[in-house]
Amino acid sequence: MMAAGLIDGWVEALLALVLVTGAFIVSRRDLHSLVFAYTIQSLFLVFIALLLYLAHPSEVLLSIALLTLSSKVLLIPYTIKRIQKQIKISRDVEFHYISPTGSLFVTILLFLFVYYSFSGVIGGLFTADKISYTGAVFGVSLMLMGMLVTFSRKKVITKIIGYLTMENGVLLFGLFLTELPLIIEVLIIIDLIIMVLLVTILAAGMDSTMEEFHNRLHIFRRED
């Protein structure tokens, strides 16, 4: 069994790396890098879950690690890459409201806001279990980063990566504060949204912006 201090150290370092990948997802324009950053981010989550399992052996953590590995590290990136090949889009250079540089600025403010808010809500955890507190803050920050990607990007495929990042944030939050039942609901809802989005978009084509996508749907309706 590894020492608890060593595990905490590794988990903290991995949490920092998760935020680094989050920053890349917020700022990169080429889709290959975005998918790669998402895959690496999911892999870090797997490692975090495994390290937490080593510290507190629980089958739930092991199942989360295995599920994340199979779905988010292997299946989803593989599917998105296949779609990318079909739609022949390599870059997303259009943005709503805010550029990547501005997004990174906003992310710093969001991180600060989350840290400040959490100090009021679960501030007691900071002294009792610092790593859980940090993990929870990083999780919610990552979720908000994903949200930022979702509304600032124009291409649907990039929006999906934003949703997936959001879901990674929720998972990270859930890993450190598992006793919160609300989070399970949020996780399921976001999963459903992603599923619905993926299915709809796969059916009607992903190589478009939201506006073009709406037009296409209207065309389908007229054809009916």
Place this chain on the structure above:
Amino acid sequence: MNLSFIAYCFINIIFAALVSPFFMGIVKKVKALAQGRMGPPLMQQYYNLLKLFRKEALYSTDSSWVTRVAPYVNITVIATAALCVPLVFIPEAAYGISNVIVFLYLLATARFFMALSGLDAGSAFGGMGSSREMSISSVIEPVTIVVFAALAFIFNTLNLHEMFRESAGQVHLFDPSLVLISIPLFIVLIVETARIPVDNPETHLELTMIHEAMMIEYSGRDLALMDLSHAMKQTLLMAVLINIIFPWGIATEMGVAGIISAAAGFLLKGAALSAFIGLFESSLAKMRFFLVPNLIMIAFFLSALAILLEVFR
């Protein structure tokens, strides 16, 4: 001023001047190999410098004293900056030279004279290079300050020697702040030393030139001094990254055996980092000029996060 500090001054400056062309050679070799070429020998940079030092310096009839003085100012300033960053051994006392702010101002002074010399001859290329250099510096310098401020937060000191001393002998791979700060330090290294994706040091094309454009009027020993100061600047920034993130082996006391083993260790770590820079450059295309702030913003973001992490700890 004690003996340890005097020895440190000599050792650090001479070592930095000696190894810098070697690291440049490794970057060029790795890039050439990545492109499927044999590339120049590792010692080619030394041959080039020796050749240039033997050659006469020619000046444009339109240039003023600035062009003549700039290479000497540059090499002097960078050699002084070399005192701020211990490469192989940390002296007991630093006599004020180890301050981070002094180090940054020395780098800014070198950049200022470089830009001034680019403008001085009145050539279109030189002026364009200076203009681009100043545009980039207006973005990278505040970020560099934030990166070093994050280091100051992490180590609770503005003294680079103390940072290195504290860092030496510790394992930092688990420290989230240092994990975060390693990437901004690398980005600062890439931007400050005019490397891909910000600048392309291999070309003399109008579209890509920044650093080379400012040096286009130089020849002979002046060009050698400019090249050497550029290589030394790269070594110093590499040393900051190496001695903060991978500090094992740096000598904290004066002793021949310790210094020799630390020098060998630094040479190995520097060679590995140079090879990584070469691979990094080979794997990326040059960025459009107006996209460079995005890269710099990532450095700002990660160093700001490192500061926040330290503040909330």
